[in-house]
Every structure is written in structure tokens, then in C-alpha cells.
């Protein structure tokens with residue numbers, strides 16, 4: 001309570017003090033720093049330089065938003081580099097042409113008294129006497145630094161869609177889509193042999209999409225532990241993109257080394273995450289934090305392998321919220 005009282009009294013004293021008329025207001029001002037001659041030309045140069053900084057920073061943001069632009073990286077480097085160079089030039093012009101400088105022969109004494117701090121503040125204030133449009137220059141400077149700051153944080157947008165994460169879950173797989181090999185030839189269930197590893201893609205879709213490539217293996221029916229209805233004749237399919245950091249799972253551990261490796265397994269060569277195809281792509285070794293997403297399969301009347309839906313989980317490396325929901329087609 002007493003603290004509140006002290007604060008109220010301090011506030012009142014401050015207000016009263018502010019209202020009190022300064023008895024020295026009409027006396028000639030005692031300056032520490034000699035008044036400098038205005039330099040409008042230098043001011044104009046600074047304003048133009050700040051404008052160029054803004055243009056470069058905005059150019060960086062615009063170029064960054066066009067991913068398909070040729071030589072995008074070079075343009076980005078040019079824009080941000082130029083922005084910093086021009087900003088430095090503006091600072092040099094301000095320091096050399098617009099700030100009144102004084103040179104002391106003696107080194108600055110240590111600031112032991114509050115009066116000396118006030119004197120330093122006054123020196124700083126009075127050093128700007130050559131500016132004729134202080135406010136305009138200040139606003140331009142803030143604009144330049146602000147836009148440059150915005151340009152610097154723009155790349156953070158590439159960390160991923162923060163609110164609309166559905167596009168990370170999209171894949172071209174849907175019910176009825178045939179599996180094709182590297183050459184675009186549809187895969188027959190009868191061609192898939194045990195102890196071998198096949199890459200496949202959705203027929204007619206873009207293979208470059210992260211959700212496109214899959215691995216197909218045939219597991220002996222008596223070894224299949226789960227999701228029998230997703231695996232006709234023991235043939236199972238999984239996303240080829242490792243759930244650890246997104247490398248391609250390109251190894252099939254067969255032959256094995258009994259008793260330490262009882263069954264064949266899918267292996268990612270990057271950090272050796274190992275997945276069990278007989279148990280729904282379960283992680284059995286390595287840093288991957290979740291199972292390989294599985295694609296349910298079916299066989300059509302002509303013996304071709306087709307997707308019976310999309311993956312049971314979002315594909316790709318883990319990111320926050322990945323465990324929520326399924327992939328979408």
C-alpha cells in the first residue's frame with residue numbers, strides 16, 4: 001500500500017514539475033557542441049540511400065516469393081547485399097556530413113557524476129544540429145531498417161505452412177490407381193518376388209512429388225503380422241520417404257544375419273533407420289520417430305496391383321502435428 005502511495009506522490013510531483021515554468025527559458029542557450037551549418041544536400045543523399053535500401057529489401061521479399069525464378073539465389077544475394085551496402089553508405093554520409101563532431105585532445109574522463117551523463121546526452125542531442133528535417137530522416141531511417149528486418153525474416157516462411165498443413169499430407173495415391181515401375185509399366189502382382197525390393201509410382205502422376213514413390217516387397221504370408229487385408233498375397237507397399245529426415249529408403253536387408261536380424265527389413269542408408277515390412281513398417285532400429293506410412297493394396301481382375309486408398313499416415317519426415325490425421329489424396 002505504501003508503495004502505491006509513493007508512486008502516486010512521485011507521479012504528482014512529476015506532473016507539477018512538468019507544468020512549472022522554466023525560469024531559465026528566456027536566457028540564451030548554453031551549448032556544449034558548436035552549432036553546425038545545415039547540409040540539405042547531404043540530407044537528400046541520405047533520404048535517397050534509405051529509399052534504395054527499402055527498394056532492395058522489398059525486391060528481396062518479392063524475389064523470395066517466386067520459387068520458379070531462374071537464378072533466384074543470385075538475385076536474393078544481390079538484393080540483400082546491396083541493401084546492406086547502401087545502408088552502410090547512408091550511415092557514413094550521416095557520420096561524416098551531418099553529425100557535428102568534436103575532437104578532444106584529452107581522453108574522455110570516466111563518468112563519475114550524473115551531470116556528466118547529462119552532458120553526454122546533450123552532446124548527442126546537439127550533434128544533430130545540422131539536420132533540417134530530422135523527423136523525415138528519422139522516419140526514412142526507420143522505414144529502411146524496418147523493411148530490411150522484414151526481408152531478413154522472410155526466409156522463416158520456408159519453415160513450413162504454420163496454419164494450413166493439409167498440403168503436407170496430400171499425395172497422388174487414391175483408390176484404384178495402378179502401381180507402375182520406373183519405365184511406367186504397370187506392375188503385376190505375380191511379378192513381385194519374395195526377398196526382393198521394387199520401387200513403384202502412381203500411374204499418370206508426377207513422380208517428383210514427395211508422396212509418389214513407394215517401395216513394394218512380398219512378405220511370406222505366415223510372417224505377415226498385421227493388416228492382412230492391405231497385403232494381397234503378402235505384397236506390402238510403403239512410402240519411400242524416410243520418416244526421420246526425408247531420405248529415400250533404398251535398402252532391403254536380405255539376406256539377414258541370424259539370430260540378430262531375424263527377418264528382412266527396409267533400411268534408410270542415411271542414418272540406418274530400419275523398418276519392418278511384416279509389421280506395418282514399424283521402426284525396429286535407428287532414429288526415425290514413427291513407422292513408415294503404409295499404402296493399402298489390392299489386385300484387379302487382370303492381376304495388376306492397385307492402391308486401395310491412400311497412406312495410413314502423412315508421408316515424409318516428422319514435423320509438429322504430423323501424428324494428427326491421415327494423408328489425403
Ligand code: FES
Nearest residue numbers: 242244245268271
Ligand atoms: S533420413 Fe532416414 S534414417 Fe535419417
